[in-house]
Each structure stands twice: as C-alpha cells, then as structure tokens.
Amino acid sequence: xxxxxxxxxxxxxxxxxxxxxxxxxxxxxxxxxxxxxxxxxxxxxxxxxxxxxxxxxxxxxxxxxxxxxxxxxxxxxxxxxxxxxxxxxxxxxxxxxxxxxxxxxxxxxxxxxxxxxxxxxxxxxxxxxxxxxxxxxxxxxxxxxxxxxxxxxxxxxxxxxxxxxxxxxxxxxxxxxxxxxxxxxxxxxxxxxxxxxxxxxxxxxxxxxxxxxxxxxxxxxxxxxxxxxxxxxxxxxxxxxxxxxxxxxxxxxxxxxxxxxxxxxxxxxxxxxxxxxxxxxxxxxxxxxxxxxxxxxxxxxxxxxxxxxxxxxxxxxxxxxxxxxx
Amino acid sequence: xxxxxxxxxxxxxxxxxxxxxxxxxxxxxxxxxxxxxxxxxxxxxxxxxxxxxxxxxxxxxxxxxxxxxxxxxxxxxxxxxxxxxxxxxxxxxxxxxxxxxxxxxxxxxxxxxxxxxxxxxxxxxxxxxxxxxxxxxxxxxxxxxxxxxxxxxxxxxxxxxxxxxxxxxxxxxxxxxxxxxxxxxxxxxxxxxxxxxxxxxxxxxxxxxxxxxxxxxxxxxxxxxxxxxxxxxxxxxxxxxxxxxxxxxxxxxxxxxxxxxxxxxxxxxxxxxxxxxxxxxxxxxxxxxxxxxxxxxxxxxxxxxxxxxxxxxxxxxxxxxxxxxxx
Amino acid sequence: xxxxxxxxxxxxxxxxxxxxxxxxxxxxxxxxxxxxxxxxxxxxxxxxxxxxxxxxxxxxxxxxxxxxxxxxxxxxxxxxxxxxxxxxxxxxxxxxxxxxxxxxxxxxxxxxxxxxxxxxxxxxxxxxxxxxxxxxxxxxxxxxxxxxxxxxxxxxxxxxxxxxxxxxxxxxxxxxxxxxxxxxxxxxxxxxxxxxxxxxxxxxxxxxxxxxxxxxxxxxxxxxxxxxxxxxxxxxxxxxxxxxxxxxxxxxxxxxxxxxxxxxxxxxxxxxxxxxxxxxxxxxxxxxxxxxxxxxxxxxxxxxxxxxxxxxxxxxxxxxxxxxxxxxxxxxxxxxxxxxxxx
Numbered sequence: 003x004x005x006x007x008x009x010x011x012x013x014x015x016x017x018x019x020x021x022x023x024x025x026x027x028x029x030x031x032x033x034x035x036x037x038x039x040x041x042x043x044x045x046x047x048x049x050x051x052x053x054x055x056x057x058x059x060x061x062x063x064x065x066x067x068x069x070x071x072x073x074x075x076x077x078x079x080x081x082x083x084x085x086x087x088x089x090x091x092x093x094x095x096x097x098x099x100x101x102x103x104x105x106x107x108x109x110x111x112x113x114x115x116x117x118x119x120x121x122x123x124x125x126x127x128x129x130x131x132x133x134x135x136x137x138x139x140x141x142x143x144x145x146x147x148x149x150x151x152x153x154x155x156x157x158x159x160x161x162x163x164x165x166x167x168x169x170x171x172x173x174x175x176x177x178x179x180x181x182x183x184x185x186x187x188x189x190x191x192x193x194x195x196x197x198x199x200x201x202x203x204x205x206x207x208x209x210x211x212x213x214x215x216x217x218x219x220x221x222x223x224x225x226x227x228x229x230x231x232x233x234x235x236x237x238x239x240x241x242x243x244x245x246x247x248x249x250x251x252x253x254x255x256x257x258x259x260x261x262x263x264x265x266x267x268x269x270x271x272x273x274x275x276x277x278x279x280x281x282x283x284x285x286x287x288x289x290x291x292x293x294x295x296x297x298x299x300x301x302x303x304x305x306x307x308x309x310x311x312x313x314x315x316x317x318x319x320x321x322x323x324x325x326x327x328x
Numbered sequence: 329x330x331x332x333x334x335x336x337x338x339x340x341x342x343x344x345x346x347x348x349x350x351x352x353x354x355x356x357x358x359x360x361x362x363x364x365x366x367x368x369x370x371x372x373x374x375x376x377x378x379x380x381x382x383x384x385x386x387x388x389x390x391x392x393x394x395x396x397x398x399x400x401x402x403x404x405x406x407x408x409x410x411x412x413x414x415x416x417x418x419x420x421x422x423x424x425x426x427x428x429x430x431x432x433x434x435x436x437x438x439x440x441x442x443x444x445x446x447x448x449x450x451x452x453x454x455x456x457x458x459x460x461x462x463x464x465x466x467x468x469x470x471x472x473x474x475x476x477x478x479x480x481x482x483x484x485x486x487x488x489x490x491x492x493x494x495x496x497x498x499x500x501x502x503x504x505x506x507x508x509x510x511x512x513x514x515x516x517x518x519x520x521x522x523x524x525x526x527x528x529x530x531x532x533x534x535x536x537x538x539x540x541x542x543x544x545x546x547x548x549x550x551x552x553x554x555x556x557x558x559x560x561x562x563x564x565x566x567x568x569x570x571x572x573x574x575x576x577x578x579x580x581x582x583x584x585x586x587x588x589x590x591x592x593x594x595x596x597x598x599x600x601x602x603x604x605x606x607x608x609x610x611x612x613x614x615x616x617x618x619x620x621x622x623x624x625x626x627x628x629x630x631x632x633x634x635x636x637x638x639x640x641x642x643x644x645x646x647x648x649x650x651x652x653x654x655x
Numbered sequence: 656x657x658x659x660x661x662x663x664x665x666x667x668x669x670x671x672x673x674x675x676x677x678x679x680x681x682x683x684x685x686x687x688x689x690x691x692x693x694x695x696x697x698x699x700x701x702x703x704x705x706x707x708x709x710x711x712x713x714x715x716x717x718x719x720x721x722x723x724x725x726x727x728x729x730x731x732x733x734x735x736x737x738x739x740x741x742x743x744x745x746x747x748x749x750x751x752x753x754x755x756x757x758x759x760x761x762x763x764x765x766x767x768x769x770x771x772x773x774x775x776x777x778x779x780x781x782x783x784x785x786x787x788x789x790x791x792x793x794x795x796x797x798x799x800x801x802x803x804x805x806x807x808x809x810x811x812x813x814x815x816x817x818x819x820x821x822x823x824x825x826x827x828x829x830x831x832x833x834x835x836x837x838x839x840x841x842x843x844x845x846x847x848x849x850x851x852x853x854x855x856x857x858x859x860x861x862x863x864x865x866x867x868x869x870x871x872x873x874x875x876x877x878x879x880x881x882x883x884x885x886x887x888x889x890x891x892x893x894x895x896x897x898x899x900x901x902x903x904x905x906x907x908x909x910x911x912x913x914x915x916x917x918x919x920x921x922x923x924x925x926x927x928x929x930x931x932x933x934x935x936x937x938x939x940x941x942x943x944x945x946x947x948x949x950x951x952x953x954x955x956x957x958x959x960x961x962x963x964x965x966x967x968x969x970x971x972x973x974x975x976x977x978x979x980x981x982x983x984x985x986x987x988x989x990x991x992x993x994x995x996x997x998x
Binding site: 219220221223224225226227228229230231232234238239242243246316317318319 | 711713741742743744745746749750752754757758759760761762763764771772775776807809820823824826
Binding site: 016017020021028032138139141142143144145146147150153154158254257258261262264265268279280282283284285286288291295298299302306 | 481485488489490492493496497499500501503504505583587590591594595596597610614617618622625629632633636637640641644
C-alpha cells in the first residue's frame with residue numbers, strides 16, 4: 003500500500019518535471035526573451051545585463067535547474083504583455099477559475115453518475131434512451147456553442163441571468179469569491195452548466211457502460227442465483243464495482259476541467275486563468291503560457307493522486323499487502 | 329430509405345431479412361455480412377451517413393454550387409447587407425436562403441466555403457495524427473524496452489491533457505516563432521499540425537497493443553529464420569488487424585478535430601476572417617447575438633453541429649458494430 | 656417412489672436471434688429425488704447449463720422458456736413472477752457456478768456476502784446471521800472461520816473460494832442445488848475435495864443435487880443417475896452404473912468409450928466422428944443421425960422419443976420394440992466414417 007502511494011507520488015513528480023521542461027524550453031527558445039523584455043531601443047549593455055540577470059549566459063542544464071527552483075517558489079518571471087510578475091497576474095485570476103472549475107466538477111459528477119446509473123438500470127426505458135441520445139448530441143456540441151446557446155436563451159431572451167463576468171465579488175483575505183453575493187451566484191450558473199456539460203455526458207456514458215459491463219459479470223449472476231433483490235444487486239454490488247473504473251477516468255477528466263475552462267471563460271468573459279491563457283497565446287506571452295502549463299500539470303498531478311487514494315479506499319485488493327493474496 | 333438496394337425486389341428481400349437470391353455469391357455474402365446488415369437496419373447510421381456525405385460533397389463542390397464567392401469583394405453588394413433568411417431584400421429584392429451578413433455576404437455560400445476549410449483541417453489533421461500514431465505505435469510495440477516506455481509515457485501524459493490545451497500551446501509557440509507577416513497564410517498548416525499533434529496517442533495505444541500480440545506469434549520468428557525482414561512481415565500482419573479500431577478512432581477523431589478547429593477559430597487563434605472556417609464564422613456571428621440578426625450566428629452554428637453530430641453518430645455506430653477493444 | 660424434489664417436463668428453451676429461433680433445449684424431461692445426485696453430461700453446447708439456468712429462472716433475453724413445466728416439490732415454478740422466483744432462488748434452490756474466482760463480489764468481505772444472503776431469506780438478526788455464516792464456513796471446511804469470515808475473496812485460494820461459494824448456496828438449506836461445472840476451473844487435486852464435499856452435504860442434508868459437467872469421470876464417481884444430453888435433448892438417462900457400463904444410445908456409447916480406464920480393452924477407446932451440430936443446424940429426425948453408425952432412413956425423418964428400456968430411458972429407434980426393423984440395425988452395417996461427416 004505504501005509502495006502504491008509512493009509510486010503515484012513518483013509518477014506525479016516525473017510528469018511535473020517533464021511539463022516544466024517543456025515550459026522552460028518554450029520560455030528559452032520561443033522568441034528572444036531578452037528582446038521581449040527590454041524592447042527594441044535598449045542598448046547592448048542593457049541587454050547584456052538582463053541576459054546575465056536572467057542567467058541566460060549559463061549552461062542549459064543550470065538554466066533549467068534555476069527555472070525549476072524559481073518555479074517551485076512560484077516565480078515565473080515577468081509577463082511580456084502586462085509587464086508585471088506572472089505570479090501576481092495569475093494569483094489575481096485564480097479564484098475565478100477555481101470556483102468555476104470546482105462547481106462544474108461537482109455538478110458533472112453528481113448529475114453524471116446519477117443519470118448513468120439510471121440509464122443502466124432502465125436500459126430499455128424510454129427516458130433512459132432519450133437521455134443517451136441527448137448525451138451523444140451533447141458530445142457533438144462544441145462547448146462554446148453550448149455557452150452561446152445558454153446565453154441566448156437565459157440572458158438575451160429570458161433575461162434571467164447575466165451573460166458575462168463574475169457579478170459582485172467579496173474579498174476574503176487574498177481570495178475574491180462570487181459565492182457570497184446574489185449576482186455572483188447568478189453569474190456562476192451559466193458558466194458552470196457550460197463547463198460541466200461535456201464532463202457530465204462523458205461521466206454518464208462511462209457509468210452506464212461500466213455498469214452494464216459489471217451487470218454481466220459472474221458475481222452479479224451468482225448474486226441473482228442467491229435470490230438477492232434487484233435493488234440490492236444494482237446499488238450495492240454493481241454500483242461499487244462500477245465506480246472503480248469510473249473513478250480513474252472521471253478523475254482524469256475532472257483534472258482537466260481547469261484547462262477546459264479556457265473556452266468557457268472566453269465565451270462568458272470570465273476573468274479567470276483560461277481567458278488569460280488565450281490572451282497569452284494570441285500575443286505569444288511566453289512566460290504566462292509557461293506558468294499556466296505548469297499550473298495545469300500541477301492540478302492534474304494533485305487530482306491524480308487523489309484519484310489513486312480514492313481507488314485505495316474502494317478496492318480492497320489494492321489495500322492488501324501483496325503477500326496476503328492467495 | 330434503403331439506398332443500397334439496387335431493385336425493389338431486393339429491397340423487399342432485404343426488409344424481410346433474407347439475402348436477395350439473385351445476387352452473385354460474393355456480393356450476396358457482403359450484402360448479408362453483419363456489417364452491412366446492421367447498416368441496413370440502423371436508421372441512425374443511414375441518415376447520419378447521408379447527412380455527412382451530403383455536407384462533405386457540398387463543401388468539396390462549393391466553388392461550383394454556391395451562389396457567390398463570399399470572399400470576392402466584387403461579388404458583394406452592401407445593399408444586400410443584413411437580409412434575413414428567405415425574405416426579399418428591401419432594396420434589391422434578392423432572396424438569400426440563409427440571409428446575409430452586414431457586408432451583403434450570402435451566409436449559405438459562406439457556410440459552404442467555411443465547411444470546406446473546416447473539413448480540410450479536419451481530414452488533414454486526422455491523417456496527420458493517424459500517421460504519427462500508427463508509426464509510434466508500431467515502433468513501441470516492435471522495439472519494446474525503453475523506446476516503448478518513453479512513447480507510451482508521452483502518450484499517457486498527452487491523453488490526460490485536453491487536446492485543446494495542446495493545440496493552443498502549439499499555436500502559441502507558432503505565434504512566438506513565426507514573424508507576424510507570414511502568420512496569416514501559415515495558419516491553416518499550423519492548425520493541422522496543432523490538432524494532429526494533440527490526437528495521436530489513441531492510435532498509438534491501439535496499434536501498439538495489436539503489434540505486441542502479433543510479435544509474439546510464431547510467424548515472426550519463422551520469417552526471421554528464413555531471412556525475411558520480420559518488421560516488414562509484421563507490419564503487413566498488424567495493419568489489417570488494426571483497420572477496424574483505427575477506422576473507429578479516426579471517425580470519432582474527425583468529429584473531434586472539426587470541433588477542435590472550430591473552437592480554436594472561435595477563440596481567435598485559428599482561421600482569420602479572410603479565410604474563415606465555420607468556427608470563425610461563429611466568432612463573427614456572435615457579435616449579432618444581442619442585436620437580433622441571429623441568422624448570422626445560427627446558420628454556421630447549425631452547420632457545425634450537423635457536421636459534427638452526423639460524423640459522431642456514424643463513429644458511434646461503427647464502434648458498436650466493429651466493437652473493437654479500444655484502449 | 657417418493658415425491659421428486661425437481662420434476663422437469665418437456666422443457667423447451669429458445670434463443671431468438673436475427674438468424675432465427677434457436678432451440679437450445681428441446682423437450683427435456685427428468686426428475687430428481689430427495690438426496691439424489693443427478694449428473695447431467697454432454698459436450699459444450701448440448702444444453703446442460705441452459706437446463707440449469709432454466710430451472711432456477713435465470714434465462715436472460717434473448718433466451719426464453721418456450722414450453723414445458725418445472726415443478727419444485729409440489730409447486731410449479733416456471734410460470735412464477737420474477738419476484739416470486741427470486742424468493743425461491745437461494746432459499747429453495749441453490750446454485751454453484753463454474754468459476755469461484757469470479758463468482759464472489761471482490762469488493763465485499765466473504766462474511767458480508769454470507770450475511771446478506773442469510774438475511775435475505777431468513778428473519779435472523781445481524782449477529783445471528785453472522786453466527787450462522789461462521790457455522791456454514793465450518794461446515795464447508797474452511798479453517799479458522801471466525802477469522803476468515805472477515806477476509807476478502809482475493810485472500811482465499813481457488814478451492815477455498817469454491818467452498819465459500821458452496822456455503823453461499825447452502826445459506827437457506829435449499830432442497831435442490833444446481834452445480835454448474837463446479838470443479839472445471841479448479842486444480843485437479845482440489846476437484847476431488849470439492850466433489851466429496853458436495854456429496855457429503857447432499858447426503859447429510861438430504862439435498863438433491865443437479866451436477867452439470869462435461870467430465871464423465873466426475874459423474875461416474877459422484878452421481879446416482881446420469882442424463883446424457885445431445886443437441887438440446889436427453890439422449891439417455893438412467894442409473895449411473897448402468898449407463899456407464901452398458902450405455903444404450905450410440906452417442907452415449909461413444910461418450911463412454913471416450914473414458915479410458917485401466918481395465919478396458921484399448922480397442923474400445925473410440926472417437927465419435929464429426930462434431931455436435933450447431934443449434935442453427937440441427938438435422939431433422941434424430942439430431943445424432945449424421946454421426947451415428949447405426950442410422951437408417953427412419954432416423955433422418957422421425958424424431959425418437961425416450962423409450963423405457965430396463966432402468967434406462969433412451970431416445971433411439973434401435974430400442975423401439977414396435978419397429979420390426981430396429982433389431983437388424985443394431986449390427987453395424989457400415990463402419991463409422993473416419994472424418995468429414997457434415998455437421
């Protein structure tokens with residue numbers, strides 16, 4: 003068990019270092035970092051000084067190590083476009099993205115699992131089939147069109163909900179939250195639906211197909227042969243076995259919600275990290291791009307670790323010491 | 329409904345579920361094969377393949393079938409601007425099926441040309457990722473060891489990041505490396521590479537799995553013994569075995585690639601307004617969401633949905649029929 | 656004769672596929688008396704397992720019971736509602752499947768699964784159900800049951816797991832146990848232990864056992880009577896010693912000839928040419944006729960019904976006393992074809 007956790011930690015570290023390397027290479031080789039920082043008119047002396055300051059005259063591996071060390075402290079340099087430290091720019095926008103992503107993930111998981119179980123149990127039912135067909139339509143709908151559609155219906159036609167921004171926010175220490183005001187909560191509804199929808203359909207289809215697979219397995223047949231009532235078979239025996247593969251894949255999916263927020267944030271002009279990243283891509287603001295990439299990888303690794311731990315809680319076969327088997 | 333029936337009697341036979349007896353042997357077998365049988369009995373597959381084929385044909389034939397070239401300023405008349413669909417323009421009395429934009433551009437023509445760009449990027453990027461994926465999958469499965477570990481690790485990491493993020497990064501690097509003057513004309517190729525690079529991993533996984541199975545079979549050793557290049561022999565055995573899964577992945581990927589391109593263009597990092605794809609058209613049309621000229625937004629949006637949905641449904645059906653073990 | 660525990664009359668099971676209706680079971684009748692072990696033997700696809708599933712009401716679509724009756728003691732059970740049938744499963748009929756590795760839910764402790772089953776069928780409290788579960792584990796020969804009851808299935812070996820499965824089937828002291836290939840997935844050394852456990856339990860509790868297997872050796876050791884199935888029908892049924900030593904049906908003869916014994920003359924070790932027809936291509940008349948060395952015209956047209964012959968019942972025209980030509984065909988007129996008999 004300890005080895006299992008250690009292995010996931012190690013894997014996470016490897017992923018982080020690999021992504022940091024890509025981020026560093028981007029920073030180092032895409033465009034000229036010195037020219038980007040000092041502008042065209044700078045003198046040679048200025049340029050050399052900055053080159054030294056950034057450590058760009060050092061050998062490549064040393065530069066990478068310096069990058070890693072600074073990244074660990076949250077120092078990703080200065081945004082080319084805004085001229086401010088990347089860390090400060092990102093910290094400002096972090097709360098908006100986190101609130102959006104976490105709420106979307108909860109929405110997608112809760113509704114997705116519930117609908118998936120329903121569709122599996124009522125496999126031949128009318129409602130279940132309708133839900134399945136709709137979900138396929140949902141997968142084919144680009145996220146930005148869902149957002150635009152929701153804006154059209156709820157903001158333009160019905161005028162119930164705002165079409166952009168976070169509404170009123172409240173400062174709690176370094177964190178700005180939209181969860182404490184009416185307009186903040188209203189502003190969250192459409193973006194959360196938009197961002198959660200794709201994950202929802204995915205989780206739902208996954209839960210359904212895994213559950214149908216489990217329902218075909220021998221131990222379910224044996225449980226039926228023992229006369230266990232259907233409800234118990236479905237919710238006790240099948241559901242827990244279904245959740246094991248679902249947790250893995252859904253975990254991966256939820257880890258990428260932050261990155262999926264890129265599109266949603268653009269549609270709703272949500273002042274989060276995703277919108278910042280799209281701007282950075284448009285203007286080749288490499289330090290911001292690099293920092294965002296490392297951030298997404300970090301979230302991914304943390305979520306992955308949580309997934310592995312959830313796995314451990316669900317499956318006794320993993321908890322056992324290897325020698326106890328057999 | 330049944331497009332594949334050559335004659336009414338055969339349609340009847342097909343509907344009755346028995347193979348038509350006048351067909352020659354091989355054809356009759358193909359006709360009665362599980363594949364075609366399920367096609368003939370799946371209205372979803374028939375309708376979606378019809379829609380997909382019609383839209384692809386319309387896109388390919390756009391220069392010949394569209395009422396105007398929407399990007400030739402000489403053919404546009406500002407007087408026709410903002411004409412609603414199917415309503416005669418107040419001044420010129422001309423009728424446009426899907427209306428016009430403020431420049432008097434016929435939306436129907438714009439969509440035909442737009443889906444041309446979308447499909448070009450879609451198909452090209454699918455071929456690109458297929459080529460990378462199959463090559464790396466073969467290499468991983470055949471060479472094994474460190475090469476395999478490295479390739480599959482990269483594939484794992486790649487698969488866990490959303491394709492759109494990978495594509496955006498590739499695009500951002502392109503913005504940083506290529507001088508602004510050349511960016512516009514290179515965009516199409518960059519999109520193909522960016523989308524292609526973000527989707528190869530699934531092919532690689534499937535091909536690697538099949539390769540490993542084939543590698544362990546006796547004929548590979550036998551081929552080596554008689555001096556044949558075992559790699560060549562193996563490739564010949566692996567490729568037919570992966571056709572099914574690769575076809576399924578490619579179909580679903582085509583829909584994804586089209587959506588991905590539209591998303592990038594919508595975000596403003598894809599096709600420029602001078603050479604718009606469906607995504608660019610939607611980005612432009614979004615400005616009219618609040619002002620009431622909804623058709624400028626709705627028609628490219630519907631075209632995109634229809635295209636992606638029909639290909640997706642087709643892919644879903646293929647997956648059910650071929651039922652490959654996708655990894 | 657005492658009232659049979661299980662009485663199956665002219666059972667028919669069909670599977671509806673797009674190629675047509677397949678008759679998996681076509682007119683099967685047999686009885687099992689209390690405490691009796693009935694072996695059901697045949698090649699894969701002969702309909703052994705489907706018969707077991709039909710009795711316990713676990714035929715899933717596209718399969719369906721198309722005709723016949725199943726009686727459990729005094730009660731007809733083939734036409735019960737799903738809920739009524741569920742109450743019978745596990746309480747009055749227990750079932751054991753082939754693979755103990757996959758029969759248990761890997762995520763729940765063995766005790767949880769036992770207590771669940773016991774509480775489904777009895778009014779016992781949780782504590783009493785747990786005591787009963789420990790008793791059951793003791794009875795099926797699991798050492799240190801007080802400790803093992805809290806183990807997960809993966810902590811048991813294959814043979815031990817099959818013992819747990821048997822304990823689960825015994826939870827409510829059923830009148831009948833259907834054991835579907837209970838030893839096939841086990842090591843040879845463990846097979847004998849499981850078989851003798853089943854035998855002992857059957858004797859001690861008076862439980863009737865329907866033992867489905869393709870292993871004639873297991874049947875010969877365990878069963879009181881044996882039914883030989885071929886292409887969804889019973890070819891021959893009778894006391895196990897009689898059928899093994901003096902099989903009547905040409906298929907049964909071939910099958911018995913296929914078990915090597917030390918005392919036997921090696922020349923009797925014959926193979927049956929050809930293979931069992933697929934369900935979609937069962938020939939008219941006797942399903943065995945294309946492979947039968949005795950077959951004559953009648954066998955290709957007229958379906959043989961079971962005929963009482965001594966202690967056996969055999970579905971073969973050779974034993975039809977009303978057919979004056981039958982006796983002549985008992986002599987082999989043509990040697991069995993070596994190969995390539997169309998199935």
